[in-house]
Amino acid sequence: MTTMLASDQTGPQTGGRAVKRIGIIGTGIMGTDHARLLTEAVSGAVVAGVFDLDTERAAGAAASSGGARVFADPYELISDGGIDAVLIASSDATHEAFVLACIEAGKPVLCEKPLAPTVEGCARILEAETAHGSRLVTVGFMRRYDPGYTDLKTLLKDGAVGAPLMLHNVHRNPAAVPGLPDAAVITNSAVHELDVTRWLFDEEIVEVTVHRPRATAQGGGTQDPQFLILRTASGVLSDVEIFVNARYGYEVRCELVAEAGTVTLDAPPPTSVRRGGLHARELPGDWRPRFAEAYRLELQDWIDGTGGGATAWDGFAATFVAQACVAALESGERHSVDLPPVPALYR
Amino acid sequence: MTTMLASDQTGPQTGGRAVKRIGIIGTGIMGTDHARLLTEAVSGAVVAGVFDLDTERAAGAAASSGGARVFADPYELISDGGIDAVLIASSDATHEAFVLACIEAGKPVLCEKPLAPTVEGCARILEAETAHGSRLVTVGFMRRYDPGYTDLKTLLKDGAVGAPLMLHNVHRNPAAVPGLPDAAVITNSAVHELDVTRWLFDEEIVEVTVHRPRATAQGGGTQDPQFLILRTASGVLSDVEIFVNARYGYEVRCELVAEAGTVTLDAPPPTSVRRGGLHARELPGDWRPRFAEAYRLELQDWIDGTGGGATAWDGFAATFVAQACVAALESGERHSVDLPPVPALYR
Amino acid sequence: MTTMLASDQTGPQTGGRAVKRIGIIGTGIMGTDHARLLTEAVSGAVVAGVFDLDTERAAGAAASSGGARVFADPYELISDGGIDAVLIASSDATHEAFVLACIEAGKPVLCEKPLAPTVEGCARILEAETAHGSRLVTVGFMRRYDPGYTDLKTLLKDGAVGAPLMLHNVHRNPAAVPGLPDAAVITNSAVHELDVTRWLFDEEIVEVTVHRPRATAQGGGTQDPQFLILRTASGVLSDVEIFVNARYGYEVRCELVAEAGTVTLDAPPPTSVRRGGLHARELPGDWRPRFAEAYRLELQDWIDGTGGGATAWDGFAATFVAQACVAALESGERHSVDLPPVPALYR
């Protein structure tokens, strides 16, 4: 039955499929959630190892994953022969080093966004993966798996509404850390729309402007909301209202405006309630219920190895454009985004 | 690693969980779909064996399930030591015999609805399972796992809208076999609402009336639509519009009317399109996209062995009430539904 | 400019139209609202006289209508030469006598529903109007002027969804008088759906059944909600949930089910609010905001004399069917509705 645990795709005689042994680095909210999904809702995977600076937290995740091994050293986990692939959900600053180690070990790695906080860090990963010669890195931009977003992209690709002209995005969180740095609103939150815009239109963002609406008194001094205007290579304008202290709930919506019509993504819940003078649908309190299905599908796709996720180049580009937006926020001017040519490995 | 395939629930040292080896009897549309989900989207299961009268069809399902064994005899599949649990998706008439064989083999079985076409057949299954002494049978009323229906039930149980008074149900299919027998509209289709009503209110249906609206010319002579009025033990009235030639699409909706408000389940898709003078949401063409998530969750729950699904008693009651509805359709009168007492095993 | 106040339809040389001098009998909530609309929002009408048992209330309505004359006797108002047409909004029991007096005076009369509380009273009005030889009576079934209902009827007549098969109606009020008689739920409230069903399908109701759902504890003993099943001459089934203690708000909705599709009337308000975890649209507290536009259009049409409103025959039929529903509620059986032939004046 060793084939059951081998990472190659040949299935056992008695049916079923190869099972990938996953190591998870970082068992905070996201890491624990991924461990649960891999154990309870994904086919062909087992959580075989976990690491966290907080060893108790690691032990808890290991136990609820059916007895995964707890590693004392993340690099040991990465290099261990009993680990077929690695999921990184540790703090942003640690992503680069762990991803590089995975590449060196020649193991597939799913890294939560951002790939790295700096353009330089992302560039080093591109170099390492290019040197390795094949793609091992997937970046956790889970919206690419959300049924609403995939539906939207299918309609666009099928020409249901003609050529795209604009995309209006709304991204709201109920509350953020008081006094969150203005730049973090872009790099932590709006970065999802930066990736969505690149992914939906299959082209790069070439120019950005950031407008400063009147700021909410709820943000403790943060410039919140912010209004980003992104221009793609073909001239499509993608505007983003990012509002991290919207109070009323968590919500992600967009409307694609095209030559023959528009497509709206709002993902209403399946039920509505009439009560107390209102006919209402509930809004989620945070992003997890909204994107629970996207996370499951992202993990299943990663385990299936079909390579549908965001690449290291996508991770690099998202960070690169985010930096341009931060500069545009500070200057108040339009900034052009001059991405380097796409390395051969990602064409 | 043989424990990876053992049916006991102890996980292997390297993490993960026990894997259940499933045998599937009947690889038509439903059986093939279940095989695909068990292989690609459910954790802890492998399709280890398949049987179908059409051996080519069986071979195809086996191949796409990672090399499951093709059995020449369904009873051999049921009794085989390499099969931990059985999924029955064969023709209705064969359900009883296969379920009885699974009980005799002491193996968990998930049987597509109906448990059996006749009340007598269902009763024999209740007797056999009672004789066995523990529950092995689950009936495939997948709506109990639909996120919309579970959301509705949670709101009801939490008292969000107070005590229930009525339930309005709409169940529409685009087209049925021309000249489908009037009774089949109830036993094949409305039976889902019979189970939903019992499940949602946790009580039995005690009286039924069936009204005959003007019939569509699209039905080839079938009395379609039909309008069922179901009364539960506590007096809740559940009305069901069942319309199997509705043409425009597949749709299942309901509204729960309670003392302080109502809850509507309509499950809109995540996107809407503005085009050609209309702002529209797409309706599915059949039940599979509408209940795809319900099927996945039903199978995962069955594999997890948490016993959340419909029991043999639920299957018996659904068939019993369906028979009463058929009689009420023919007589035009109200019929009381006199279910026998619930056997101890199901209390 | 006396022609400005003449009841004939020839306009003055300086443009404009003849102005009808209206007398209003009964200045309670409805009568006062009608007086306001006639004075402030309807073209070609002035409120020239009012009567109410409460003379202070009458004086108030007269003052806010620009100085209308207050009559001490309703019959004097009806016969006065300065009154061109009469609007009756007094208590139900008084309708018959006032309508008969208007017919005798040969003056157009708009009578709030019911035309008369009893079938016999309605019959006497039919006889009097037939003897008069032309139609003078309009019954205030204002839903016939609601933009949503007229839109629904237009779609039906245009064949947008094919031949009609069913109509599902929901009619909810937040609260009624505790212990309201069961029959009043039908004669006061459901009577609107009786008229809507006749009007929408242009045919009579021939059979009725009334089901008794579990009653709300909020009704003080009233059988509330009630569920009416109405069958039209062509076999269309129109079901009505009438719920006068629904608590959450006032709501009137329906769905027309036809051979090629359905039409839903729900009349959402123009705005929705996202707040406190909900995305909600407000529901009105009573029927007036919901049907404000219908009342205005009803009055304008009546002043224009285009005769689009409900006739005395419609008023008779509504009361006749309501009586059959009350009998069906009491017996629990189906009742056939044997209307007399339509008098020539109403064909």
Next chain:
Amino acid sequence: MTTMLASDQTGPQTGGRAVKRIGIIGTGIMGTDHARLLTEAVSGAVVAGVFDLDTERAAGAAASSGGARVFADPYELISDGGIDAVLIASSDATHEAFVLACIEAGKPVLCEKPLAPTVEGCARILEAETAHGSRLVTVGFMRRYDPGYTDLKTLLKDGAVGAPLMLHNVHRNPAAVPGLPDAAVITNSAVHELDVTRWLFDEEIVEVTVHRPRATAQGGGTQDPQFLILRTASGVLSDVEIFVNARYGYEVRCELVAEAGTVTLDAPPPTSVRRGGLHARELPGDWRPRFAEAYRLELQDWIDGTGGGATAWDGFAATFVAQACVAALESGERHSVDLPPVPALYR
């Protein structure tokens, strides 16, 4: 009964109200529509005179208005003793001269937008009205009367969602004249959102930017859509997608984003249709059905003389901001909007 036609507000002894004798200049689509509403749906008004360069068209409007007098000279109409107030619906270039003549004649005037095409023209009107010493001019920004917009403003003023931060506007027409000048997209269409923004927030627009999305191929060379960013004195950001060749239908929507929630205005029609795989609501083909009620209420309010409409200052400011937007469109830069101080008459 001459008081019936006097412009003072004292009503006649027999009830009713003073009737205003209206003169209409320009009987094209808008003028004819206004004449119809004044004659058939507004209380207290008669169309007493009409003028149009096309005398046949004028005669037609006069006839359908109950025999209004057809004037050969618009200035004669304005000064005629039988005309109490004037409605101007002639070509934009003629507005200034007619409005000035009305002021000189001391008669109330309702002028379709724009008050005048140039800032200078609007300024001359401000001077003339100020010299006159009281307000006579109303500008036809009818959205201020749309039930959706008034509902939105009421919610904002009541603090339902807290302090305003942003307003997202969408304004789409199905088609425009091919090759329409880029500036006309702003001055003809977006000008409505300029007024809405000023009216909703009760403050001036102080800065504007105009972005150029990829242009539709349907516009014959016009920069369409355009994306305006308006900043108000308090910092609220109001963005406007103006798209005059949107093809799919006419639509005006907006979402107010505030500190505690948002309000969306989308004004859905009362019915929806399920047919052909879609659940859809119809969109109007042009602005008239969408704003029919707004026009009626605007005219009734003007006849009532309550002065709730847009003033000459509002008309001046709208043209002033529109000019700034045109400049911003051409330069691609942010432009500050330096309005002169508000004359005393309009404070």
